[in-house]
Each structure stands twice: as structure tokens, then as C-alpha cells.
Amino acid sequence: MSIELLSKNTAEVFHAFSSQPHWDKVEREEGIKNILTKIREDVGSHEEYLEALLRNVTFQYANTNTAISFFAQCIEEEQFFPLEIFHSIMADVPKQVQETNFLAENMPRFQELVYKGSGVEEQVVHAQGVFFHTKLVNDLLVEFIGTFLQPDNRDFMVNFLEYSTKVVIDTVMNLCQVYANHIIEELNVIHSAR
Template identity: 55%
Template sequence: MSKELLNKHTAGVLGAVIKQPHWKKDELSSRLRQVLDEMRHDAGSPEAYLESLLRNVTYLFENTNRAISLLKFCVEEEKFMTQESFQQAMLEVPKLVNETNFFVENMPRFKELVCKGSTIEEQVAHGELVYSDSKLVNDMVIDFIGTFLQPNNMDFMSNFMEYASDVVVDTLMQFCKTYSGLMLKELNSNEMIQK
């Protein structure tokens, strides 16, 4: 199968995913705003809030990477895991994070990405954007894989197994990042996730 067909299939599945009610603009905006408000409130200071954003971005990258590694495994082995097995494997991420020095070891890698700006206000605004983007990409990847593993979809989804796993994952991530960027641009232009 051609790369164009892979793009078309990926766009089609993600298009179906983001038509779900929880991806509607108002719902999405409300959810993001609520999470950011809770984090801001719990933090108590702009510096603590920025640290919380950094911590959450670090966690989301690990969560997304775990999901992607499971998708890669399915494509490489040319077999589907059950949705229950996928969910169980994803539950390992919070365990890993809580039972190891995960944050101490990994947060420095993301600090430069999250904490851009010359003032704390600029850093917080940028951190919120990076968090929102990471959250949307993560949620899209998880929803895509949920759709991929849905037993009723296996005939169609087996098309993805005709490609190298890296190509499938790279294509999925490109689409998720593009869609996330477009969604955030639209939400920000409407000032929907602003305070």
C-alpha cells in the first residue's frame, strides 16, 4: 500500500475519532480550562503552577510513548491485542512514575520545552500551551488505538499492518500533532482556554 493510502486511512480514522462528543470544541475547551484551573488552584503560586505543568507534560510524553510502543508491537507482530490488555499495559505508566525516580530523571529533558519566556507570566502561558498540546496529542493517540483495537474495526485496521511500524507511528504522530495544533489555534482564537 502507498504512503498516500496510509495517510488517507490515518486521516479517516482520526476524523472519526474527533467527531466523538468529547472532541467537540465547547467540550474540549471546557475540559482543558477546568484541568488548567484546578492545577493553577492546587499549585498556589505561578512558580508551583509552572512546575505542575512541567510535571504533567513529562507524564503525558511517557504515557504517549507507552501507547505508541504498544501500537508498534501490534503492527510488527501483525496481531491485535485486546482493549483490556492495552488498558492494563497503560496502567503501568502511573506505577512506573510513582515507584521510580521518573520525574527527577525526566523532567529536566522537558524544562526547556515547557518553560520558555522571559517572565513567569510568559513561561506559564507557554507552559499551558505545551500542556494542552501534549494532552490533545496523547488523547488522540489513545482514542486512535482504542479504535484500532475495536474488534469490529479489525478488517479495516489490518491495512495498517502492511506498513513498517515506524511509518505507521510517524504518520499517526504527524496527524495528531497537526490536528492538535489546529484545534488549539481555533480555541485560542476564540480565547476559549484563556482565563
């Protein structure tokens, strides 16, 4: 099968799950804003808030990498593992991050991305945007993998097993980025219209 067909099939999956009620853009934004509010309430200063956002962006990176590794294993082994295994692996990420030096080792690589801006206020706004984007990308990826693993979807999803792991992962991650950007742009339009 062609890459065009893989892209089309991937886009169909994204369209199908992002049309579900739990993917309402405004509700998703509210959920992420609630997370940001909780993070802000747990710290005392803008600097601590920025560092907390950096930790959370780095944590999202751990989540995303774990999901990609699991999905890659599915493609490589041409297996539809039970959804419960995926949920269990993802639920274990916070414990793994806490028990290792993952944050300390990886936070420096995200500092430049998160701490953009001329002053603390500008950095905070930018860092919140980075967190929002990385959280959306992660949520989209997790939702895609959940859809991929659903037994009712196997007749369609078996097509993904005909491609190399790298091609499938690149295609899915590209669409995660595109959808995340689209959601953020749509929300900005919604907010400007208010």
C-alpha cells in the same frame, strides 16, 4: 500499498473519531482547563505552578511513549490485542511513573520547552499551552489506538499491518500533531470571535 494510501486511511480514522460527540473541541478545552485549575489550586506560587506544569508535561510524555510502545508491538506482531489490555497498560502508567525516577530523569529535558518566556506570567501562559498541546496529542493517540483495536474496525485496520512499524507510528504521530494544532487554532479563533 503506498504511503499516500496509509496517510489517507489514517486521516479517515482521525476524522471518524474526532467527529464523535466526546471530541467536541470546546468541551475538550473545558476539560483541560479544569485540570489546569486543579493543578493551580494545589500549589501556592507561579513558580510552583510552572513546576507542576512541567511535571504534567513530562507525565504526558510517559503516557504517549507507553501508548506508542504498545501500538508498535501491535504492528510488529501483526496483532490486535484486546482493548482491555491497552486500557490496563495505560492505567498502570501513573503507578510506574511514581515508582521510578521517570519524572526526575526526564523533567530536565522538557524545562527549556516549558519555561519559555521573559517573565513568570509569560512562562505560565506558554507552559499551559505546552500542556494543552501534549495532552491533546496523547488523547488523540490513545483514541486512535482504541479505534485500531475495536473488533468492528479490524477489516479496515488490517491495512495498517502491511507497513513497517516506523512508517505507521510516524504517520499516526504526525496526524496527532496536526490535529492538536488544528484544534488549538480553532479554539483560538472561537475565543477571538467572542
